[in-house]
Amino acid sequence: MQHIIDRFISYVTVDTESDPNSDTTPSTAKQWDLANKLVDELKAIGLDDVTIDENAYIMATLPSNVAHDVPVIGFVSHFDTTPDFTGANIKPQIIENYDGGDIILNADQNIVLSPGYFKDLLQYKGQTLITTDGTTLLGADDKAGITEIVTAMEYLIKHPEIKHGKIRIGFTPDEEIGRGAHKFDVAKFGADWAYTMDGSQIGELEYENFNAAGAKITIKGKSVHPGYAKGKMINSMLIANKFISSLPKEEVPEHTSGYEGFFHVTGITGSIEESVVQLIIRDHDSKKFAKRKKLIKKITDKLNRKFEKQFGGDIITAEVKDQYYNMKEKVEPVFHIIDIAEQAMKDLDIKPLIKPIRGGTDGCQLSYMGLPCPNIFAGGHNFHGKYEYVPVESMKKATDVIVRIAELTALPK
Structure with missing residues (x-):
């Protein structure tokens, strides 16, 4: 040996x-x-x-x-x-x-x-x-x-x-x-x-093995002097937190095993004007994999509707790319x-x-x-x-x- x-x-x-x-x-x-x-x-x-x-x-x-x-x-x-x-x-x-x-x-x-x-x-x-x-x-x-x-x-x-x-x-x-x-x-x-x-x-x-995708979530915001921000400021970092909180809390790597899939936030950068959340999506089952990707879109659409009037358009964009199958x-x-x-x-x-x-x-x-x-x-x-x-x-x-x-x-x- x-x-x-x-x-x-x-x-x-x-x-x-x-x-x-x-x-x-x-x-x-x-x-x-x-x-x-x-x-x-x-x-x-x-x-x-x-x-x-x-x-x-x-x-x-x-x-x-x-x-x-x-x-x-x-x-x-x-x-x-x-x-x-x-x-x-x-x-x-x-x-x-x-x-x-x-x-x-x-x-x-x-x-x-x-x-x-x-x-x-x-x-x-x-x-x-x-x-x-x-x-x-x-x-x-x-x-x-x-x-x-x-x-x-x-x-x-x-x-x-x-x-x-x-x-x-x-x-x-x-x-x-x-x-x-x-x-x-x-x-x-x-x-x-x-x-x-x-x-x-x-x-x-x-x-x-897992079906795999990566997602990049970009959230825009509006920076206003904090003393005069009521009704005007949109803090992109807080919306990023809302996005992450909308994901299933138990469907993460630290709580899953075997055939259980997950969402995994791998990185976050932020300021008031813009935040970016990076995450990966994993599931062995192709139907569940597709459902997970649809959930990203569902959360994105929901937050866009919520801030549409205040922001004047889509506040979030979600790029989801398949990695392997x-x-x-x-x-x-x-x-x-x-x-x-x-x-x-x-x-x-x-x-x-x-x-x-x-x-x-x-x-x-x-x-x-x-x-x-x-x-x-x-x-x-x-x-x-x-x-x-x-x-x-x-x-x-x-x-x-x-x-x-x-x-x-x-x-x-």
């Missing part, structure tokens, strides 16, 4: 934070640092057709070693990390034979990773964990996935007795800002189906790709945890681009923050799942 540890650490110590405010691809120049390193490594382990395009999308091939026809399968991960928390100067800590107690991430700042709060830790007692030092995220999302794919390909190259068909791998930038699949060339990739290695705890297998619709017609992944886990004594993703992955967008692409665990926990960690044994198991999927796919019909 030391090989996996060394490879993973070599990836996470390269800062690849993406930037939603950039209009380039990749969104940050530093993503090229790891992208170019990966290209060199893929060539070094012996993969064919290693390419990187002008947008840092990486593809490579492991040729088939069987004579009969086998579907071409793919494995995909992303190399950027979220802008939600810093990914600069990551200093991973290795906890061997975890004893089930508190892990001191940073003594100076009293930052503790505790099973009292993060109960999932207890299922990894006795294993080797890689954590942060409490000042950065770790980057297991999704450098654990990259580690597993590269390691699996290297293993298959070194073990030609394991039979497999043609395998394509792809690494993308900017997944964390929703653009990972935007410039992915599905035709060039040329796979019948693929799997993203981008899930969390061991056993996860996901083919359902539930991949279930595209995966169910080819459900054997789920059966194969589930069987691979069972063959390795891993209990499959089939559940909906409360988010999205490159796979959901790729599925709508013609590449059915469910999601498999990469092993990490507590993504996007200082409490992120990954059990090394989970990365090893994910690597084994990739190898087993390749074997199962190559079995003669």
Whole structure:
């Protein structure tokens, strides 16, 4: 397992934070640092057709070693990390034979990773964990996935007795800002189906995700000297508050789970003259998703009617843009790709945890681009923050799942 540890650490110590405010691809120049390193490594382990395009999308091939026809399968991960928390100067800590107690991430700042709060830790007692030092995220999302794919390909190259068909791998930038699949060339990739290695705890297998939209609510106001404002001033910040208060109070991320959708206010800026509310809309059910978007319009129309005379027109504009859709619709017609992944886990004594993703992955967008692409665990926990960690044994198991999927796919019909 030391090989996996060394490879993973070599990836996470390269800062690849993406930037939603950039209009380039990749969104940050530093993503090229790891992208170019990966290209060199893929060539070094012996993969064919290693390419990187002008947008840092990486593809490579492991040729088939069987004579009969086998579907071409793919494995995909992303190399950027979220802008939600810093990914600069990551200093991973290795906890061997975890004893089930508190892990001191940073003594100076009293930052503790505790099973009292993060109960999932207890299922990894006795294993080797890689954590942060409490000042950065770790980057297991999704450098654990990259580690597993590269390691699996290297293993298959070194073990030609394991039979497999043609395998394509792809690494993308900017997944964390929703653009990972935007410039992915599905035709060039040329796979019948693929799997993203981008899930969390061991056993996860996901083919359902949220339908997603983003909304920008712009509220106008009128600024008047407060001493003479009666009947004249319109404070846009107070109307923004009315808008937010009109959303269902319990349908927020902190009160929902499973298949429950939500509205999530992600940002607000304001002055008397203008306020802007940013929010995201999520639901697995397409009808409920449409209903949520209609509610935004209903609230907007209601407040516009209320202030129409005083303001002299519409006081609120709502821009709602769909972001991605539930991949279930595209995966169910080819459900054997789920059966194969589930069987691979069972063959390795891993209990499959089939559940909906409360988010999205490159796979959901790729599925709508013609590449059915469910999601498999990469092993990490507590993504996007200082409490992120990954059990090394989970990365090893994910690597084994990739190898087993390749074997199962190559079995003669």
